[in-house]
Amino acid sequence: MSERPRSPERFPMWTPHRWYILFWVLLGLCPVALAGAGDPGAKRLWAVGLPVLLGLSYLVVRVFPGNRVLRPSAFPAVLTVGLVALAYVRDGGASLYVASLPHFWFAARAPYPSIMRSGVAAAGTVLGGVASQGWSPNLLTGNTTATLIAYAVSVPVGLSVHRYIEQNGARVRALDSELAGARERLADADLRRGAAEERERLAREIHDTLAQGFASIVVLAEAARSGLANDPDTSERQLLSIERTARENLAEARVLVGSAPQSGLVTGSPARVLRRTLDRFAQDTGINVEAELPDVECDQRTRIALLRCTQESLANIRKHADAGTVGVVLTRVADGVELEITDDGRGFVVDEARGFGLDGMRRRLAELGGELTVTSSVGDGTRILAMIPVDGAAEAAGADVADVHDYRRESAT
Template identity: 35%
Template structure:
């Protein structure tokens, strides 16, 4: 664990401990002071009954004003002011009845924290005024202490206590605000780190796919420049020999079979080149390639699909273009084979950081065997390899929707 993380955990532990302490202050001091009041000798039943009544009133005030109060209510100014001033007034009345209730009367010093500044100072000052008026008496009411001395001591204690406790509340509130800000910053930092990790993984996936694409292009060039060209030469030479009339008799059927084999090998070589790199993407971008694909598919299937391109075009890496093109190619192939559709729509959408491809039809929908076929598995693996996702929705008799979403990092060119 980092030092920052350890410090944040320690701070959170302290905050939780302090919140529990403030929560339990009245529930420790009120029963304690009540027991001490009732345990006094020489007190009549009436004194004890009033003490119990005041204890019940104070319990209800704290219970519904703080302990069970919704946090949103205490965050509003006037409900919090009413609660703290009521607590101060209850403490004053209880101390007037029995000075031992002074133990409970210090509760407002802690619960004044629910007030914003400078109201918290006012709450502390009110609690201090009530406490010291009950213990020292109001200046001028003492026959043993001169007025000025009594006034200075009375005012000095209240001012010093208010400044000390109020200053502590200021520091605590500022510290709590700073802690909340740090917590927000830590959350944002963690979110940014997670996002960066995801982007890094996507970059690696797209880089890996781009490397594979480069290798496929190299293989396509090698097949085209060597195997295909060689087979083309063989076909040309055999045809020239046939036209020259130099081949006849028993050799003629063998030459014919050799010509057929050479033509078959040339066809397979060209098919391999086409599979390694779509010809539609050689000199054009994805929208144009999809337009050429849908045009040829319409000629073969007799159904003319609609092609829609939305959003501002973003330069895509070859890996993304090839993968999305293959998704469209596979989806349209499945429509032609299985869907018996009358309407087909292809939509390419450029978003800020994503590119989406949707192929929808109104055909028969997929059966379970088709949904788990090799073509769809290959489609998902291909898109997953560049950090994207593929979703397929299909209901029997209601058509099929194939949706591919690929993140575009930094608008790769």
């Protein structure tokens, strides 16, 4: 299998590999070429041309790694031929061999091919000198000895460096595996958290809409059934209220399953929306309602939150308070909107309150940056205060949406 070419971008600027190439050119090729410039005749041409050709060959490999003439895996062979030729042309091939040793390790992915290639280059350098000068005991010193010593030293050094790189690579792979596992666990946790938040949101919406509507239907149905014989007119009004509540529940259910736009449920200003809800409450329960509802414009989410808080408070008053009068005040304050709902019912101990309603209201308001304050004591009634911050942009958007809904409603009538 052929070795995959390495892209020049594999080694960023000023990495150890780049520093080595600078060292190889300046302290390996250039000294040999300069030394050969003083040789006579054809010997000078070979002594200068061979280092230049080696440098150009490496440049071609790095700049054009996919060329068909000289591939990166073939450069050690070209380098070996050049070392042998230089050792044959002139004495001094050992210095270039020493400077070129890292090339044999860079070009191979395993240590043993590097050992073999550098060993062949060392033997070729020695034999090139022997072929040029002939055998003599003097060859056992100088360039031959330097070449053999360099090769002997390069083997353990190269193996140590390769082992160090492999260990680092193993650690990197282990860290990558741990990071991938952590990412998967984080994604699973985000998925579970998102599912839990969605379940909580649906539970809150169902409690604030469908559950309250069904509770109202049950109460009205019981009252209508008991009054059919003695007060048919009241029973008829209660049946009409049951029908209206059932239709609203159907619309809410369609919103929850995503088959209808949520924006169509709460139209107009908060004052108009709350007024319709309070009128229905007073009609169904007979409880006196005193309301101060000025025109306060806000965005759709704020209108929905105000409506849900009002519906939940009225449902609690109907079920638990036994109140005679309910007060509702909507106020535009400097940094938002306040909704105050009071009753003169039996009250309760706030710290002992259990149930989904109050907690759901707190969470809904918290999503908008608001807060809920509940004040009550046994026998003294209850006060609910909801505060929602409203900025100018949201208020303007709410006014525009309200105007559009009002225009459509007026056009339809």
